[in-house]
Amino acid sequence: MSKSLKLFGGALGGAGIVLLSAVNFADRFVTEAPAPKPRVAEAAPAPSAPPAPVAAEAQSGGMLVAAANAEEHSTSAGGFGIGREALPEEVAAWDVNVMPDGTGLPEGSGSVADGEMLFSENCAVCHGEFAEGVGNWPELAGGEGTLADKDPVKTVGSYWPYLSTAWDYVHRSMPFGNAQSLTADETYAIVAYILYSNWLVEEDFVLSRENFLEVEMPNADGFIVDDRPETEYGQWRAEPCMSDCKDSVEITMRATVLDVTPDEGADEAGMSEDQAAAPAPEAAPAEEAAPAAEEVTLAALDPELVAAGEKVFRKCSACHKVGEGAKNGAGPQLNGIVGRTVGGAEGFKYSGAMADHGGVWDEAFLAAFLADPRGTMKGTRMAFAGLKNDADVEAVIAFLKSTEE
Amino acid sequence: MADTSDLTPSRRAFLKGTAAGIAGAAMGAGAARAAGPDPLITDIQPFAQGLGDGVDATPYGLPIKFEDDVVRRNVEWLTADTISSINFTPIHALDGTITPQGCAFERHHSGAIEMSKGEYRLMINGLVDKPLVFTYEDLERFPRENHVYFCECAANTGMEWAGAQLNGAQFTHGMIHNMEYTGVPLRTLLQEAGLSGDLEGKWVFVEGHDASSNGRSIPMEKALDDVLVAFKANGEALRKEHGYPVRLVVPGWEGNLWVKWLRRVEVTDGPVESREETSKYTDTLADGTSRKWTWVMDAKSVITQPSPQAPITHGPGPMVISGLAWSGHGAITRVDVSKDGGKTWETARLAKPGEKMALTRFYLDTVWDGEEMLLQARAMDETGYVQPTKAQLREVRGENSIYHNNCIQTWHVKTSGEAENVEVS
Incomplete structure (x- = not known):
């Protein structure tokens, strides 16, 4: 069946x-x-x-x-006679699925060693040099044996049931912001490196169409087909209780204790002054908000603009840090970026385009880059599409100027 | 259905008296109760004297500025960036059932792409008699249908598995929208390409034009049933962020299957097992095994007003408790509301009879005594399924499923009228 x-x-x-x-x-x-x-x-x-x-x-x-x-x-075919027959070249261009049994894999191969280089160049900016993930970006390696833990780590090695999925996805959708740029051999190599980073193959391994199905995925048997009809629907399709359904009701957890809700939600909800009289959260917030902006106020900067820019900078903050002790993340730290050498954050692995560019980030160049990163600097790895609003660009530059190198 | 006729005259009078007694002090509930004449009535207002905007002031209108807080919102810590991310419909501020496109939640995997109708192509290939390519214009030549359906992300309420976390209906339940779609049944397009041989065990693989392509496998049974290739929503073209010019509509099933910028439908002899149906959108149980192909969205409801972003501001007295209910298995048949955290329930009034795989609006027209409430709603659908509590869900699934959390939600309404997302015993 x-x-x-x-x-x-x-x-x-x-x-x-x-x-x-x-x-x-x-x-x-x-x-x-x-x-x-x-x-x-x-x-x-x-x-x-x-x-x-x-x-x-x-x-x-x-x-x-x-x-x-x-x-x-x-x-049977037809009816309305609308549309035209797809040409073989067109079907070949779009039909790139790779099925679990390997159907759809093109000829080719790639080694762990080649994959390591390709991964460093194309993938490590988000996924880390060892596929461990940067910031909130997906980790691709590790997590073995964690699926029943409180916080499972789901990676290609620990979770993905089919290797075909990794090949298909890398080939059609990666790298982020430059999809469909990898050849079949490059894809085999990157997938080989991801397997190696999960200790699933040896360092001299070469992945090819021929040996593709020989790779064993640790969690291949970890999935069951939706069993809600058997485990849930039977017991929950019943006439519900209407009165005296339980003896007592206690509040066991409150969202305000965690304090992870975006501000806008409460700010704009039209709370009355009674809010002040509301019971205070029972415990300290679990997560401290992003470090407050430096107190450095440069006379020339409009504090309101800087504040607006700090808000806009949230779009950048997944990859870029600013402030005291800011470190490189998926992107370089940006302290004092206005007037800083292009490609000048110590220890950050820039794209060739950025590393070779030379010069300094003046306001005009930064504004152009922020509005259209890839148009302004061909080859940058920054996946961000750009700030569409000129006022946002101006504000975020003001905010960045308020930071010191 | 709910009514307030069981309130005896004396109780009514009592409540009314109480409300009148404290209303002014507690809330200043409206100028209508002010001691002197209301200047908004007695003074001539500028808008009653001068002139307003001409007809072409806004060729395509946006909501008036006073409504500028009724917007989609993002929870930034959820995802690494906004390009592969999600935001939330402001359901706390909407009424009725149709979601305006401009504030209907967005979910992109590689950003919302800009594609014109002229650039649009749809390919049907694989195990068909003749692979076909359609232009946008071609699609409009097929007989088309109109249907209202909800689209809910499988991860809606997913941040609440381990406890009450986000304080607002927008954030706990806002990965949902409900629109009237115009489109061509996928069945019609598949038949145009020709399905021959036995269809047993066949699937379709659907993918989008964007870089993520977001490919998903759908069993032929569903593909031939009610799946729609849609090009209009709420009467107008789809918005860019919802897949302009053409998206897939998969009624009752998780939003990830509703592929935007639909470019290809391939008939296959098995599931592709793409990234979106293996590494994501699979539901891990307590023992570490994971459910896959959990497509249907089970019955669910939420009270939208009052809620943390929509507190009670008018003080005790008559009020409307309002909310939304839906089920991927069919029509909503009943919604019950509890004010005491689930000890006792009363049946709410459905604004209209439930429609299949569409949002249903419910109201409980009631009287608030000014005391604390633990508000809950509980939906039932035409299969007899009753929306479970979070405890019931956790007992079967644990806390790591991420997806398909359709638990009963509790809002703690305080004497001030504020509400908070809480969990109760």
């Missing part, structure tokens, strides 16, 4: 699906929609499609599928 049927049979129940389907259909055709007419020309076989497997008889749960199977006229 197919996986989809298992889910549907369970999720909706045998009788339930008939009822729901009937209602859906009734609802859909409030007035009768025009029926598709048979296509005149015989449909050509799909150029890239493998032959359809001979499947078993329709099971009871697959009503719509069974109905569609029965109604040949409505499922």
Whole structure:
């Protein structure tokens, strides 16, 4: 029995699906929609499609599928004659899926050693040199044996059930901000390095289409198909209690204790002065807010503009730190950036474009860069799309000027 | 349905008297109760004398400035940046059921891309008789349908598993919107490309034009049922942030499947097991195993007013408790409200009979005595499913599921009228 049927049979129940389907259909055709007419020309076989497997008889749960199977006229090619046939080159350009059994993998290979270099150049800015993750960006390695812990660490090694998923995703969507730029060999190499960083292969390992399925993913058997119908729906489809449902009710936890809600929520909610009389939070906030801006006030700077800029800077603060003791993160620390040498943060691994640029960050250059990073400096690794609002650019520069190197 | 007819005349009188007695002192509840004449009535106001804007002042109108706090909001610490991130619908400030597009939550995996209708292409390929390419114009030539559906991110309320965390309905329940979609059934497009052979065990893989592509696998059963290829929402074009010009609508199922900037639908003989359906959108249980393919959004409800961002400001007396309920399994049939943290419940009034996989608005027209309340709502859907408590969910799943937290929410309303997100025993 197919996986989809298992889910549907369970999720909706045998009788339930008939009822729901009937209602859906009734609802859909409030007035009768025009029926598709048979296509005149015989449909050509799909150029890239493998032959359809001979499947078993329709099971009871697959009503719509069974109905569609029965109604040949409505499922055979055509009807309206709208659209045109996709060319093989077009299908090849877009159909890049890699399936769990390796279907879709192109020829090629890549070594852990090559992958380490490629990873450092393309991925480490967010994922760390050892795939350990920078800041809030995803960690790709480690976390083995943590899935039942309070805070599981889900990485390619500890969690992902199929290696095909990693190859497919790296190839089609990474690096962030420069997707589809990696060749097949480069993708094999980066995936090999991610495996190595999870200690799943040796350092001399070379990943290729041929040995792809030999790699064992530790959590391959860690998944079950949605079992809510069995474990939950049975007990929660019951007439609920209306009175005397419990003896006592105590508050066991309050959101204000954590104090992690964005300010705007409360500020703009129109609280009355009674707020002041409200009970104080019972404990200290669990997380201290970002370090307060330095007290340095330069006479030339408009304090309001600096404050506005500090707010805008939140967009940057995932990667860039400022203030006393600020360290490099996914991006370089920015203390005193206005007037600082381009590519000048000590210890930060800049892109070639930034490292080789030379000169200093004056206000005009910084403004242009902030508005359009990749347009202003081709090859920068900064994935940020840019500040669209000129006032934001001005404000954030004022804020950055208020920081000292 | 709920009503207040069980309040005896004497109780009504008592409450009214109480309310009148303390209203002025406690809340200054409106100038209508002021001692002297209201200058807003007795003085001629500028807007009653002069002229307002001409008709073309705003060719496409935005809400008036007094409503400028009714906006989407982001919780910055949730994600590394705003490009692969999510924000929240201000459900605490909305009423009815339709979410205006301009404040409907956004979820991007590699940013909201800008694509024109002219640049748009949709490919249907894989196990079909003839792979096809459609332009945007082509899609508008197929018979189309209109349906109202909710779209809820699987992670809505996901920050609340381990305890009460975010203080506002916008943040606890705002990864949801509800729009009227116009589009072509995916079934029609698949049939245009031709489905032959047995469809048992077949799937479709859907992906977007953006860099993330956000590919997901959907069983053929669902693809042929009610999935819509939509190009209008609430009567107008989709917004850029919601997938302009074309997105997928997968009624009742988690928002991640509602692929934006839809570029390709491939008929396959199995799931692709993409990143979004393995490493993400899988629900880890207490023992470390994880559920996959948890597509359906179970029945859920939340009181939107009062709530932490929408406190009671009028003092004791008549009031409306209002909220939203929805279920991915069908229509909402009933919503109960408790003021005492779940000891006793009364049935709320549904503004309209529940519609399948769409938001339902409920109201409890009631009288506040000025005492503290522990407000809860509990939804029931047409399958008889009753929205569970957080304790019930935790008993089955533990606290690490991230996704599909449809627990009963509690707001602690204080005597001041303020409300706080709390957990109760």
